[in-house]
Amino acid sequence: MIIQTQHLAMADVSEHSTELLVILAPAGQSGFASHPYPGNLAALIEHYKTMGDWHSESKHLLCINSPEYKASRILLVNTNSDIDTACANRISNVITNTLAQLNQTKAAILLPAWLQGADRLIHALFHASYQFTGYKTDSSQRQEIAVELLVSDDKLNDSLRYAQALHNGKCHTRDLANMPGNLCTPTYFAECAMALADRYATVSADVLDEAQLSALGMGAYLAVGRGSAEPSCMPVIRYVGSEPEVPAIWVIGKGITFDSGGITLKKPPGMQNMIYDMCGGASVIGLMAAVAELGLPINVTGVIATAENMPDGDAFRPGDILTTMSGQTVEIISTDAEGRLVLCDAITYANQHQPALIIDVATLTGAQIVSLGSHASGLMGNSPQLNQALQQAGDESGDRAWTMPVWSDYQDALDSPFADMRNAGSNSPGMITAGCYLARFAGNTPWAHLDIAGTSFQYGTGNSATGRPLPLLLQFLRNYSNLSAPQWSINTDACGFLP
Numbered sequence: 001m002i003i004q005t006q007h008l009a010m011a012d013v014s015e016h017s018t019e020l021l022v023i024l025a026p027a028g029q030s031g032f033a034s035h036p037y038p039g040n041l042a043a044l045i046e047h048y049k050t051m052g053d054w055h056s057e058s059k060h061l062l063c064i065n066s067p068e069y070k071a072s073r074i075l076l077v078n079t080n081s082d083i084d085t086a087c088a089n090r091i092s093n094v095i096t097n098t099l100a101q102l103n104q105t106k107a108a109i110l111l112p113a114w115l116q117g118a119d120r121l122i123h124a125l126f127h128a129s130y131q132f133t134g135y136k137t138d139s140s141q142r143q144e145i146a147v148e149l150l151v152s153d154d155k156l157n158d159s160l161r162y163a164q165a166l167h168n169g170k171c172h173t174r175d176l177a178n179m180p181g182n183l184c185t186p187t188y189f190a191e192c193a194m195a196l197a198d199r200y201a202t203v204s205a206d207v208l209d210e211a212q213l214s215a216l217g218m219g220a221y222l223a224v225g226r227g228s229a230e231p232s233c234m235p236v237i238r239y240v241g242s243e244p245e246v247p248a249i250w251v252i253g254k255g256i257t258f259d260s261g262g263i264t265l266k267k268p269p270g271m272q273n274m275i276y277d278m279c280g281g282a283s284v285i286g287l288m289a290a291v292a293e294l295g296l297p298i299n300v301t302g303v304i305a306t307a308e309n310m311p312d313g314d315a316f317r318p319g320d321i322l323t324t325m326s327g328q329t330v331e332i333i334s335t336d337a338e339g340r341l342v343l344c345d346a347i348t349y350a351n352q353h354q355p356a357l358i359i360d361v362a363t364l365t366g367a368q369i370v371s372l373g374s375h376a377s378g379l380m381g382n383s384p385q386l387n388q389a390l391q392q393a394g395d396e397s398g399d400r401a402w403t404m405p406v407w408s409d410y411q412d413a414l415d416s417p418f419a420d421m422r423n424a425g426s427n428s429p430g431m432i433t434a435g436c437y438l439a440r441f442a443g444n445t446p447w448a449h450l451d452i453a454g455t456s457f458q459y460g461t462g463n464s465a466t467g468r469p470l471p472l473l474l475q476f477l478r479n480y481s482n483l484s485a486p487q488w489s490i491n492t493d494a495c496g497f498l499p
Contacts, residue, residue: 001129001145001167003122005160008150010112014040014069016150018108021071022095024079024115040068060094073102083117085124085398092124099145108148111156119159120398122149123471126167130467132178162294166474169290170467176282177457177465181258181275185230186306189255189278192285193235193304200292202241208234213345219323220330221345224338225307227262227315232307234346237288239300247356248299249480251473252346254339254362255281255306262309262335263317270459277339279456279465280361281306286470291477298481303350305342309335321419325349326441329419337424339364340434344441357386357446357488360438361469362453367430369454377401377455377469380435381448383488390448393476399468401450406435446488 008016013023023041044066053061063074075098077091095107111118129145149156176184176192190207197205210231213222225232238248259277260266266274281304288302316322320332322341325348330341339362350358368378377394379401381387387403394401413425413433421440425433435449450469458464480486 001126001147003125003147003149003160003164005149005151005156006108007152008110009152010110013110013150016108017070018106018148019072019104020075020095020099020102020107021069021073022075022077022107022109024091024110024112025076026079026081026114040066044068044074059090062098071108079115081114081116083115083120085120088117088120088124088398089128091121092128095125095147096128096145105143106146108150110150113152118149118156119163122156122160122163123166123398126163127170127467130171130174132175134175162478165290165293166471168293169286169474170470171286172289173279173282173286173467173470174465176285177276177279179275181308184257184275184278186225186233186255186257186308187230189257189281189285189304189306190233190235193237196237196285196288196292200239200289202295203237203239203288203292205235205237208236216349217323217325217327218345218349219325220341221305221307221325223316223320223322224256224262224309224341227312228308228310230257230308234306234349235304237284237302237304239288239291239302241291241295241297242299244299246299247354248301249477250301250303250350250353250355250358251284251287252303252305252343252350252358252360253280253282253284254278254343254360254364255284255304256339256342257306257308259309259336259338260311262315262338263311264334264336265311266336273457273459276457276465277363278306279363279452282465283361283452283456283467283470283473286467287473287477290470290474294478296477296481298477300477301350301353301355303346305346307338307342309338324441328421328440331416331419331422333422333424333426337434340423340437343438347438347441347447351441351443351445355445357383357448358442359390359448359450359473361450361473363456364449364451365430365434365453367434368451371404371429371431372402372454374454374458375400377472378431378435378451379403379448380406380432380439380451381446382406382439382442382490382492383446383448384491385486386446386448386488389479390450390472390476393479394469394472396479397471397475399455399471399475401469401472404432404435406432406439410436444490446490
């Protein structure tokens with residue numbers, strides 16, 4: 001979608017030529033009397049009201065244009081004065097669906113001065129316009145929509161710039177996540193990381209191959225990809241927007257490009273959805289692109305913990321004991337609990353570089369879907385302030401997360417008679433014990449974990465990557481860039497439970 005702003009006085013709206021003119025109406029009919037809408041528009045509304053077609057309960061109404069308007073058609077949409085995320089999504093869907101029904105590609109939206117939350121509408125329009133058609137041989141199926149935002153001042157310029165960067169990052173994320181596993185491999189992830197370094201002067205990238213990972217002692221990380229013909233690797237992307245010596249925020253994404261479950265083989269129905277097990281890694285690519293595009297005055301390092309989990313004669317097995325980069329040993333209960341194995345070594349690696357804080361992002365557990373569904377990502381961590389800041393960023397961006405307890409009470413479920421820990425709990429809440437496992441590798445560094453299994457894509461639908469939790473992460477980084485000296489205390493017993 002192409003979105004641009006154009007200055008236009010309310011009185012001149014009838015002179016604006018477009019295929020579809022969208023006018024946001026405040027709280028039904030009554031709002032027209034209290035806001036400065038053109039008289040001819042009020043008369044048009046009164047006409048449809050008299051006919052019974054427009055009233056306070058109407059969500060929208062398509063008007064065949066009167067001769068007084070140069071627009072081919074007018075779409076009236078009811079809205080509150082402050083557009084929340086749900087309202088923004090409804091309005092954007094109405095607009096895009098109407099354009100599709102009319103077989104049109106251009107619209108102009110009148111954004112009156114009284115309207116609050118217009119930036120949410122911009123985000124929603126960008127999101128609704130996304131198409132993944134790169135593997136369709138018929139290119140005519142893709143249509144570019146152009147939207148003009150008719151405004152009376154420059155107040156939306158910053159919002160539009162932010163929304164454009166977020167949209168571009170989400171497109172990176174969603175395109176990668178929707179790609180098939182035979183094309184989006186760990187090696188392809190590495191190529192995407194290097195491409196970011198080529199595109200932005202503030203970005204550099206390195207790729208650690210299997211030999212380097214082995215030299216670092218990443219026994220857990222390397223075990224995951226042993227059964228695959230695709231070599232594992234770990235792309236590391238560095239964005240420098242502040243003084244180089246300022247500690248960076250490290251964001252680590254789980255990038256399992258296909259998860260068969262390994263020896264603990266998944267059931268065939270729905271296994272094609274396991275291409276989405278790399279949504280965390282995809283979100284890191286999108287985040288680094290968006291941060292570089294915005295030029296945020298902070299330092300961020302993105303890590304993609306990427307491998308392919310397949311079964312063969314060299315695959316790791318239930319019952320194996322692995323030695324992690326931290327030196328801690330892990331008894332394998334399930335090879336399908338592989339994401340935490342690549343993440344724990346990546347967290348240890350990040351810790352060696354004195355980060356300001358660490359956030360890991362992963363489609364980690366089906367238990368997250370059972371607990372929170374697709375509405376909120378699961379949030380766990382060892383710092384109450386960091387958890388609170390992330391949850392606030394989720395609320396602000398409409399990409400919500402909910403903090404779960406990681407109390408020491410839950411740690412016993414990971415006890416092993418043979419190793420320092422198991423990689424999965426027994427008769428325990430799966431999302432929380434996964435967080436407990438990762439907490440053992442965070443040490444005294446402020447750390448948070450986002451389980452996005454239910455929010456990053458939609459089960460049962462194709463090309464359904466949502467781009468989450470990129471809005472949350474980008475909002476958090478924008479908020480962080482405005483803090484003078486953020487302090488994150490560590491709760492060593494509860495690992496950061498936020499009441």
